[in-house]
Amino acid sequence: QHKALIIGAGIAGIATAIRLAIKGYQVEVYEANSYPGGKLSQFTQSGYRFDAGPSLFTMPQYIDELFRLAGKEPSQYFRYQQLDEVCRYFYEDGTRLTAYADADRFASEVSEKTNEPSSSVDHYFKKSGIIYNITNHVFLERSLHLLKTYLRWDTFKSILRFGKIDPFRTMHKANESFFKDARMVQFFDRYATYNGSNPYSAPATLNVIPHLEQHFGAYFPEGGMYSITDSLVQLAEGLGVKFHYNSKVDEIVLDGRIAKGIKVNGEVINADAVLSNMDVWFTYHRLLNKYPQLKPQKILSQERSSSALIFYWGIKKQFMQLDLHNIFFSADYEAEFDAIWKDKSIYHDPTVYLNISSKYKTDDAPEGCENWFTMINVPANTGQDWGKFITEARKDILNKLSRLLGEDISKLIVCESILDPRSIESRTSSYQGSLYGTSSNSQFAAFLRHANQSSKIKGLYFCGGSVHPGGGIPLCLLSAKIVSEMLP
Ligand code: FAD
Structure with missing residues (x-):
């Protein structure tokens, strides 16, 4: 039996593990964190549950496909419902628009x-x-x-x-x-x-x-976004995939130009194929650092996607005018994007995205309360003064939400956690804390994303948001499909 090692239990790593196990491989996944999912994880605080990263679920057929491939009926393991209202939009001029499905x-x-x-x-x-x-x-x-x-x-x-x-x-x-x-x-x-x-x-x-x-369509998984990770890990384990947590891979071991295995916790583990679900930039800079001549410089120097600043707030009230997905637009969108992309800073009137999973999954917040995932787009981390940005953005976001909702929101916050580009970078090893790998700001971007297979190192493959076809859950799942078809 061929053996494959996967570095990282992000959503693409898990999906790749499932596909390779179905293909007959013996699969082991090594994950640096104590939990699976990478960006697609969850946490609880003071009785509120929060999905830490992605909140919009599209293209559920790619998840169903994984269950079907394993000979299982998807709805017995992972259930979701289609949204009639995709998102509510709030404009500064008072316009309220609902994006109906x-x-x-x-x-x-x-x-x-x-x-x-x-x-x-x-x-x-x-x-x-x-x-x-x-x-x-x-x-x-x-x-x-x-x-x-x-x-x-x-x-x-x-x-x-x-x-x-x-x-x-x-x-x-x-x-x-x-x-x-x-x-x-x-x-x-x-x-x-x-x-x-x-x-x-x-x-x-x-x-x-x-x-x-x-x-x-847009969907909501019955168990929240984290149930995507949870149900796929269970499916993988059922197929014999072994997950090793708290196992940070230090090196990809080469024999000449052939990937032979990985070094983890001081031990070398050999395999027929090594797949990195880790951000491709860090894969080369951390795991293949001994081989600078093998680095695809041009591809690794592509501009990164934007990052995010998120305030997870437990709110002691319910708002009828809000739904699962809500957008509070900036009055000047161009100035907002100029701040992010040209000045690498944050605009004083940012577009605020507010996700409230307790609208659909009521036990995500105590009775009469809501779990607010409040996010703005920010530049990737290039060493800005994030402490200062966060203090200013928090004030600007609270002013904006309070103005548009007609209520002082700061008085309703029971608990708070914050995620910023630095913590996104350190928790999931995403270069510069970018959410989606490289940006798509040019018509060549698609061609300058790293391939799913190394052209210089035999037996080394890639999946996940930083490689082809790109970031976001659906594309990560497609990367798993493409890469698993490349293996013999
Ligand atoms: P990642 O989630 O990046 O995971 C990589 C894993 O590799 C991590 O678990 C990490 O610990 C592990 N790892 C790294 N280095 C090592 C090592 N040396 N050894 C072992 N393990 C290692 N997408 C959507 O579709 N919809 C959304 O609404 C959405 N919103 C988002 C909001 C936020 C705040 C964020 C952060 C992302 C969002 N995304 C969204 C994007 C989506 O989350 C990602 O594209 C996707 O989850 C990335 O998956 P991945 O497989 O590339 O791996």
């Missing part, structure tokens, strides 16, 4: 609340769907680094239709051409943040993201 209902909401006719929304989603149909097979579901991808007929057809994916102008420019009402431009610009990019520089190809949310 139903396309017609959303289009009428837009025509009622803004100056856009419902037809412009229909038109937009059609265009977004076309981009998906062209890019899906080429950019997401296959390796961009294997010749066989380019020899396929559907790849060839996609290349012929390349102009239709709108790569030569920015998301913002494209959105301005679809909508006259600035509120709708801002609404659709926000999708750039789904992979930590900047709508004022990311190519309009990323306008595919609204289609993913609109067409495939």
Whole structure:
């Protein structure tokens, strides 16, 4: 039996373990933390439960697929429900807009609340769907680094239709051409943040993201986001995968140009294949540091995605006007993105994302209370004075929420935890605390993401948000699929 070692029990590491076990491999996962999930973890404080990282769940079919591959009925192990209301939007001018899952209902909401006719929304989603149909097979579901991808007929057809994916102008420019009402431009610009990019520089190809949310839907896992990690670890263990926690891998052991195994807790463990689910930047800088000549310099020097600052607040009240996902927009989106991307700082009026899982999973907060996951986008960590940023941002966020909700929120906070780019970096070894690996701020980004297989070291493979096809749970799960198909 072939043996595979996986470094890291992030969501891609767990999914890869499942796929390789099904393929017949003996699989062992080594995880530095005492718990699985990496960014997709949870914690409790003063009777409140918080999902620590991701809060928006899309493309659940990729999770179901893992259970089905193992011969199990997914709904017996992992249940989720589709959201009718995807997100509630609060604008500084008083506009309140609900993004309904139903396309017609959303289009009428837009025509009622803004100056856009419902037809412009229909038109937009059609265009977004076309981009998906062209890019899906080429950019997401296959390796961009294997010749066989380019020899396929559907790849060839996609290349012929390349102009239709709108790569030569920015998301913002494209959105301005679809909508006259600035509120709708801002609404659709926000999708750039789904992979930590900047709508004022990311190519309009990323306008595919609204289609993913609109067409495939947004969901809530019954057990909260952490149940994704939990149910997949159980599935993996049932397939014989062995997880070693508190096991920080120190080195990938090479024999010439062949990966032979890993060094962990002073011991060398040999295997037929080594897979890193660790951020690719740290994989080279920490585990392969002895071999500077093997570092793919250009790829490792790509700009990182943005990071996040999160305040987890236990709130001793319930708010009827809020739902699971809520956005409080900045009055000046361009200035906000300029602060993040040009000044590497935080804008004084940031867009605030508020996630409240207790709206759906009531035992996540004590009775009459809510668990607030309050997040703003911030630059990746390049040594800024985070202490100062956090103090200022906390004040600005509380002012904004209190103003738009008509109540002094600071008086309602019972407990608080904070996650910032430094702690994201140290807890999950994500270079600069970026949430999604490299940014997508250029039309070449997809091609400059690290491949799922090393071209210089035989037997070394990669999965996770810092490599192809990119960050976010769905793409991490696709990286697991692509990489497991590469192994013999
Ligand atoms: P990671 O989660 O990065 O885990 C890597 C693992 O490797 C960690 O457990 C780490 O401890 C381990 N490791 C590192 N070095 C070593 C070593 N030397 N030895 C052993 N183990 C090691 N995505 C969405 O889809 N929707 C969202 O709403 C969303 N929101 C987000 C919000 C936040 C605050 C964050 C942080 C991320 C968010 N994301 C979201 C992105 C998503 O969480 C990530 O893309 C995804 O979870 C990354 O998974 P991964 O497999 O790359 O591994």
